[in-house]
Amino acid sequence: MSAPLRLGIAGLGTVGIGVVDLIRTEGALIAARAGRPVKIVAVSARDRARDRGADLSAFAWEDDPVALARRGDIDVFVELMGGENGPARAATEAAIAAGKDVVTANKALLAHHGQALAEAAEAAGRVIRFEAAVAGGIPVIKALTEGLAANRIRRVMGVMNGTCNYILTRMESAGLPYEAVFEEARQLGYLEADPRLDVDGIDAGHKLSILAALAFGTRVAFGAVELEGIGRIAIEDIRHAAELGFRIKLLGVAQMTGRGLEQRMSPCLVPADSPLGQLQGGTNMVVLEGSAAGQIVLRGAGAGAGPTASAVMADVIDLARGTRYPTFGVPAATLAESVGASVAAPAPYYLRLTLQDKPGALAKVAAVLGDAGISIDRMRQRGHSEPTAPVIIVTHKTTRDDVNHAISRFAATGVVVGETVAIRIEAV
Amino acid sequence: MSAPLRLGIAGLGTVGIGVVDLIRTEGALIAARAGRPVKIVAVSARDRARDRGADLSAFAWEDDPVALARRGDIDVFVELMGGENGPARAATEAAIAAGKDVVTANKALLAHHGQALAEAAEAAGRVIRFEAAVAGGIPVIKALTEGLAANRIRRVMGVMNGTCNYILTRMESAGLPYEAVFEEARQLGYLEADPRLDVDGIDAGHKLSILAALAFGTRVAFGAVELEGIGRIAIEDIRHAAELGFRIKLLGVAQMTGRGLEQRMSPCLVPADSPLGQLQGGTNMVVLEGSAAGQIVLRGAGAGAGPTASAVMADVIDLARGTRYPTFGVPAATLAESVGASVAAPAPYYLRLTLQDKPGALAKVAAVLGDAGISIDRMRQRGHSEPTAPVIIVTHKTTRDDVNHAISRFAATGVVVGETVAIRIEAV
Missing domain, CATH: 3.30.360.10 (Dihydrodipicolinate Reductase; domain 2)
Structure with a gap:
């Protein structure tokens, strides 16, 4: 069996302690599947004195996650602190600069700085893995x-x-x-x-x-x-x-x-x-x-110590096995600039509006929708005893713009009171 | 970009042609993600003359899949013939012996010869991948x-x-x-x-x-x-x-x-x-x-050309990226001899039996179940006009042996006619 894969773990909250526990309880299984032992060398967190219910005495302690990230005796920097900036970002950048692979559960960091981190990692010949950043234990x-x-x-x-x-x-x-x-x-x-x-x-x-x-x-x-x-x-x-x-x-x-x-x-x-x-x-x-x-x-x-630790360790085991490819699956330089669609694709909408109980009220609402190019799939008005009544409308496919336009016209009908609710119906 | 990964595909049925089509239509995308082009070099099937609705003229043809498996110009042998023995087994063994990695959709081959093939592959420093063998397009x-x-x-x-x-x-x-x-x-x-x-x-x-x-x-x-x-x-x-x-x-x-x-x-x-x-x-x-x-x-x-080809190509892309680990996740020599449990874990059972409409009939059935140590969770007897009536029983947790024992005693009650159906209820 090859040399151990050596981890430095920054962040000892629920997930960090979950990873420590998982390696402690399933170390043999993990080593068998990874083809080599996986070993925690050093850890870092804000408060060393805090009782976390786990024995950390076998690991070196760093107060500063950046110092942890730069340690010569770790292969993989495991970032479990969270936050899009601050120590998480600084330590991740330091780890890459120091030639470490990175495993992170930090969705905010990747959502805000994913491109820059991917480019830095590739320039350094390192990889960033983040299974735990999305949907917890689901791979x-x-x-x-x-x-x-x-x-x-x-x-x-x-x-x-x-x-x-x-x-x-x-x-x-x-x-x-x-x-x-x-x-x-x-x-x-x-x-x-x-x-x-x-x-x-x-x-x-x-x-x-x-x-x-x-x-x-x-x-x-x-x-x-x-x-x-x-x-x-x-x-x-x-x-x-x-x-x-x-x-x-x-x-x-x-x-x-x-x-x-x-x-x-x-x-x-x-x-x-x-x-x-x-x-x-x-x-x-x-x-x-x-x-x-x-x-x-x-x-x-999608969350919790066990599921998230499972995802973190899946990435670690992949690295131990030698699996390596670019952060977002293809080289960062080839990722296209994201051109955002300004308008969502058309969909049916659910509308709830409050109608005054006057003759012809529904017809006025229907006319406004028709003028906005919105056709009605279903409409429901409940029997009621009050002077106003909720009306539920399911439209055929339309756009949010057309829906908003129609809603803005409802006031002028004199029969729609209060706010109209519109919620998209997604075809799944 | 690195040198192409060269495939030899044996079997040009639905799945084989699905793989050919997928590489033809998505070759650029696959190359971007794999980090190198994936190229079909040679193919093999039983009947060369058959019209398969795909242009195969760019690929070398082999009548014999074993010859295909041994070609010097392929890196990966893709086995899509099926069958637990015969050409699929012979060609897979030949591919491993010739130093090729193998991607297969063949569940029967692996179910019967998985251990021997895994050992042979590891001895030769090759890997066998089989995402397509289980549940089609689901990874x-x-x-x-x-x-x-x-x-x-x-x-x-x-x-x-x-x-x-x-x-x-x-x-x-x-x-x-x-x-x-x-x-x-x-x-x-x-x-x-x-x-x-x-x-x-x-x-x-x-x-x-x-x-x-x-x-x-x-x-x-x-x-x-x-x-x-x-x-x-x-x-x-x-x-x-x-x-x-x-x-x-x-x-x-x-x-x-x-x-x-x-x-x-x-x-x-x-x-x-x-x-x-x-x-x-x-x-x-x-x-x-x-x-x-x-x-x-x-x-x-779980099946079909597209989903199965997707799974085959996921394995191929993994190989192109350099992902390699033992066939069953750990070295074949460390896999434990499977000691089969002779008795399934206890579970509730659904029973359907046909009862003669006699006083005390249900009590007799209940007594047999009680004697067998089986307790009843729910029982239903429908109103009926015939001399016999179906009775549905849901038991508490019991074993198949106890259920079978009870069923064998039903005949002696004189009130149960015909066959009794027993189906396990699985807690999912």
């Missing part, structure tokens, strides 16, 4: 970059933030409003320290931008992701969607269109009986559509 | 061998024969008996030339034995797979199962137990609302349960 980076390497990718979709999916699922099952479930999730410790990373779709958007770069051979472009969070999803929309046979998911979609690369992370209606629609709670799902393989669906735990 | 070999490489695998499950799943799904949706749907499937061309490979679970059993070897580090042992086909599944069992919230699937299960390796490919009841239960038609699904990653579900097309 989706591998499936996309290796398993479907002979495919032109048509579309990538996914539910990639377990916390948002937990909130939406729980709103439906318990009939609770967003604010109440958000508070529950906070108390359960499901939310990031800055919850906007979860509920505004930023974390999931980071992941989508990484998948899009891999899928379409473009430079990672998080800034071009159309982001919309779940904070405005009302319990009545979840109920109306369910009655129509849909569920609302925070869904990421990336596809190459005639107008450029479309990247969206936003609430969408999906059929309740589709694999995405059936996804409950904190589980993640990624759907890959390949020109040859067709639709591949991957499902599993 | 499940990669997920198991690489993606979950840091996991102790708890259980592998799967629906891996699309034809059987089509037949079972169609029986339920159309309310047709097995024989009628079998005939439909034959006319649609869904069945192998020898349909027993499909409906007796042999093809799926081959796949399961390969996954089990990868998952548990054991020598592939197809002979130890407990095989039961779908030919005896009655439409009334599908109906009763549905009423109880289950679907019947030809389900493969491999798990390491205290009594050895359990490998089963047999009809099972699974919850209708589980991912496996929801799988319709010809789609495949594999469930991997890892100690760290938890449950990973993979779903996609």
Whole structure:
């Protein structure tokens, strides 16, 4: 058996300790599969004194992750600190400059600096691996970059933030409003320290931008992701969607269109009986559509110590076995500048509007939609006793622009009151 | 860019032509991702004159696949002929002896001769790759061998024969008996030339034995797979199962137990609302349960030219990139002799028996079950007008032996007529 592969681990939170535990408990198995032992040489974290429930005495300690990254006795720098800048970025750059391979779980870092890091790594003859950065324990980076390497990718979709999916699922099952479930999730410790990373779709958007770069051979472009969070999803929309046979998911979609690369992370209606629609709670799902393989669906735990450590160690074992290819699957210099599609592809929309109970009210709404070029697939108005009533409309395929245009005209009808909700229906 | 990777393709059926087409249409994309061009140098098939709808004029032709395998101008021998012996085996052995890497879609070959081939390949410093041998376009070999490489695998499950799943799904949706749907499937061309490979679970059993070897580090042992086909599944069992919230699937299960390796490919009841239960038609699904990653579900097309060619080319691209590790993930010499578990782990069972309408009949059946140590979870007897009536029983966890023992005692009760059906209920 060859010489050990020597790791330096920066960051000893849930995931870092998960990796330490995994190597401790499954070291023999990992060595057998890797063809050589995998050994932690040194670790780094903010607070050396903190009790992390793991014996770290066999490892050298560095207070400074940059110093860890430069150590002469490590082969692979494992970055598990997180954050798009600061120590994570500095240490990753230092590791590459010092000739180390890098394994990272840091989606924010890659979403913001992926191109520069990939170029630096290739110039130094090093590789960056990041299976743990997207969808936790699901080997989706591998499936996309290796398993479907002979495919032109048509579309990538996914539910990639377990916390948002937990909130939406729980709103439906318990009939609770967003604010109440958000508070529950906070108390359960499901939310990031800055919850906007979860509920505004930023974390999931980071992941989508990484998948899009891999899928379409473009430079990672998080800034071009159309982001919309779940904070405005009302319990009545979840109920109306369910009655129509849909569920609302925070869904990421990336596809190459005639107008450029479309990247969206936003609430969408999906059929309740589709694999995405059936996804409950904190589980993640990624759907890959390949020109040859067709639709591949991957499902599993998107977070947690075990699943994320599993993904980190898959990358480490690949490196131990000698697997090496460019960060985004092709040389960084050949990645195309990402030209963002300014308009999303047409889709049906779900509309909820509140109508005054006047004769001809529905006809006025229908006329506005017709004038905007939007045709109606289904319309529902519930029996009611109040002077206003909710009306649910499912349109045929249209654009967000046309929908917004129609909504702006509703006020002038004199029969639509309050805000009109519009949510895209994604064909999955 | 490096020198081309040169392929020799033996077998020009659906899959072989699929690979030729994929390289022709996506050659530039494949070269970009592989880091070098992938080039077909020579091909071989039984009948040179046959029109295959593809231009093969640029490739050298060999009538004999063994001669193809030995050509000095190929790097990788791509075996797409099929069959556990005969030309496929001879040519694969010849390729290894001649120092070629091998990519194969041949599950039967690996299920029967995987250990010997892996040893020969390692002795020659060559690798054998076989993503296309299991679950078509789904990168499940990669997920198991690489993606979950840091996991102790708890259980592998799967629906891996699309034809059987089509037949079972169609029986339920159309309310047709097995024989009628079998005939439909034959006319649609869904069945192998020898349909027993499909409906007796042999093809799926081959796949399961390969996954089990990868998952548990054991020598592939197809002979130890407990095989039961779908030919005896009655439409009334599908109906009763549905009423109880289950679907019947030809389900493969491999798990390491205290009594050895359990490998089963047999009809099972699974919850209708589980991912496996929801799988319709010809789609495949594999469930991997890892100690760290938890449950990973993979779903996609299990057959067809595109999906299978996608898997073949994923292996080829891996080889072009320089990815190399032993055939079953660890050195062949370290694979443990597979000690088969003689008895499957306990599970609940579904029983359907026909009872004479006599006072105390149900009590007699219950007494036999009680004597066999089997406790009853649910029992259903339908209102009826005939002198006999079907009774459906769901047991608590028990063993197949205890079930068989109880069934053998039913005759002596004088109230059970005809055959009693017993189907395992798998917790998924």
